[in-house]
Amino acid sequence: MADQPPGAPASPPPGPPATSAISADAKSAAVPADFADVAALPTEVGTPPASFAAPSADLAVPSADVAASANYQALFEARWPQLTNRHVRALAWLLDAPDLLDPAAPHWQGRIATLGAIPPPTRDWLAALDRDPSPLEAALGAKHISRLGLYAEKLMAFHFAEHGQLVAHGLQVRADRTDTIGEFDFLLRDGRDLVHIEFATKFYLLDSADNLDGLIGPNLADTLGLKMRKIFDKQLSLSQHPAAQAVLPQPVTRAQALVKGWLFYPDGVQPMPGISRQHCHGFWMTQAQAQDLPPQQYAIMPRLHWLAPLKTQDSMDRATLLAQVVGLEAPVMVAALRQAGAWLVEERRGFIVPDGWRAQAAQRRHEGVLPA
Template sequence: MPAPTDRPAATYQAHFHRRWNHLRDPHVRALAWLLDAPDLLDPEAPEWRGRIASTGTVDEVTGRWLAALDSDPSALHSWLDIKPFTRLGRYAENLMAFYLRHQGTLVAHGVQVRAGKNETIGEFDFLLRKGGALVHWEFATKLYLLEASGNGRHADYFVGPNLADTLGAKVRKIMDRQLSLSQHPAAKLHLPEPVAQAQALVKGWLFYHGKTPLPAIPAGVSSGHCRGFWCAQEELQWVAGEHFAVLPRLGWLAPAKVPIGQALGRRAVREMIAGHFQTATTPLLIALLAQGDGCMLEVDRGFVVPDDWHSRAERRVVQPG
């Protein structure tokens, strides 16, 4: 495997640290990433026919609000109400709901649509008031690894770290089913008025085997998306760097900022990963760190997967569920 040492001259991590390194609270930093990160799907791509939402550029007013929130994040922490097994998707959704409520555009969040007592039709992630009209936003925050036999041109070759889904399957589900929820007769009972527009807001990271330079990507994926590398445990020796952090699941969004004393050396991170794979098969996300202003900052990131992950991912691609 080629070592992931040749990083682009201008990474998203470098951009994020320039703009947001003053933020200390991890949840405020995660919210800043959600608002600042490039969209995973290109809103201008003709494939989507205007159905991709975007948060746009973070303006100075929002930047000041994030800084004030960072100085006293108690309201955000209370809103998030994080439990030990909070899912990353739900965590990101709650972060975005907090922001939309602050913006004054949030009408409703997480509205389940049922047909009778036992049949769930779907859920409106966000109902928003925009320009006087009711808008439905479907929201997703996803991380996918390019299965190594694929060249990146087809979204089905981007597989979730736990092999549960693919980028292609997720996009089809959003576009073909979830964005049409407001047209279902049962959904109309939950709406104060007809939905004028339904769009998807998709954020995330894509990971490539070995180096991080951008290969061919599927049509409709943003060329400036956040990216990293992946490697099998047996390939870990080729990963460059001297300082690392193993990121907890709720730390997968924003580029990491780690106290100097908590950074791991090469030997320590290898031992931690080896111990993990003795009892588990869940991939680990590691950050490669460099010293910043009194802390360690992420300069690259990558998933370390079990040595048999590639063969299992190949079967997942060939036999999509």
Template structure:
């Protein structure tokens, strides 16, 4: 995938082009989100030495899966029933429901959200997903995460903690440490066996998401030692004050539950550069959280995402640097 540039007037990002072309027949937003989840590049490289074989991958979609998604788009009623059961505004929970639906429909799922308790008052942990292994003689434990991280700065010795969440409460390094050192060890706990439908033969992390870069060179120079896939989905980030809107560019502000797949929306929902600034300034007055936007191409009455990025408050960069420095000191 060509390195995505951070200039808002840059050439079209290849992943969005490929997605729109491959899934041009899909109209339902939830089915499009599911198609992204199943077909998007992994965030982490399953073959990187850092992970010791503990990264799961869904692999290439089969023709049967593609046909199934196309049929689902025409009649998504069962998917909506699952999504609307116990509705949540949490993106992770939404992505989890999408994956649950796929695994149920395709016969891969043994169980999900299985809590492990040590006595009536102590919860040890929870298995996100238990799926059949290849021989169907045991269970594979998947810890599932859909994450969005911004690279705070480019350093000669870049660490995973330099990729921070929009709200600065999380980092790629901290998340993967927790998964690898704690969550994937759950099946080894003596209390776990009684909750398992089959013995766990393998424990892995399945991680999807997008990474966002402030400078063009950074996306190309992420050290291989970090274990990040070279094909990962990527975008830009910049301060609102640094936004350079091109003449005629159209934008979407993406609500959290629309962060997964490249956006497809009615053209009337798009904003001009001036309208975008006004909308984002209003959001910043209510919360200081970065705002996800899509830069769109308009074709008739349809807007298709060309690129995406986070617009951050003017003080976000300094706060992110402090967050990363604190993480480095803790190491």
């Protein structure tokens, strides 16, 4: 479904279930047609284990009207209407969202991991956690988190730990006290195997090229192509470094990248090799183009709210939104909202960028900061 500007026609929680975070049962779960493009890959060194499976909905079945919308935000709200805590919603999105990258695509040579379907016990666990989020809030810590990537990692670390899979999170490998070689995002237990997972949650805007380097971060600092080359060329091979042997409890059997995120398009979704057909997506437009946004309720989304579809009771009208982006110097993410009972829920999302953003991207390419 092409992305267009919003409004276009268009008690304490129980202990976690004793189920694997990468459950072998996931393979047998029903996969809705909207999320059925990712096939499980064979189990062998360098490929996802059999217990990794295609992303799937939990047992909640969206209504025919919701399913017909082919809109991830509507599907998420239909599956998780009871979740209101933003941290729990963010964790549910990380577990529920379709993969950004297609694990079955030859492009990735079997090095992309995927989570399995959310089993009913985990669904119940998330619901209980929403009623009493104190364990999750304690795991996040009192210190303010400013980096979205670290926030997402902490959420996933909590999930893996609660489900008995976490061996280590953020384990550094050093040559000496001053020379850090790298860091394992996650070491997970999968049966007798030790699995190294490099985890990334990314947000990219399609600029001009129809390849992974044409997907640029909103702040013009990197591309999806650059990120994946770094993961493949350096991070996934970390366990092979001699210095890693001093910190690993046993040899790593598999190393894969687990990548979640959203992609944003100026003129509708464009299929691209290696990208999941069902990935989460939105629009992007310039400040000048934002003048054509339809009358609707909106919200400007703080960075740490970018993961899950927004659910809020605060909003602004179109005129207020346009006033807030006058003289815009950096991209902002906005959500177009619809009423859902006492709440406003995200209908669509997108970036509004400065009018010169695309020219700035071209200049960054010319300077060699971004790939040409």
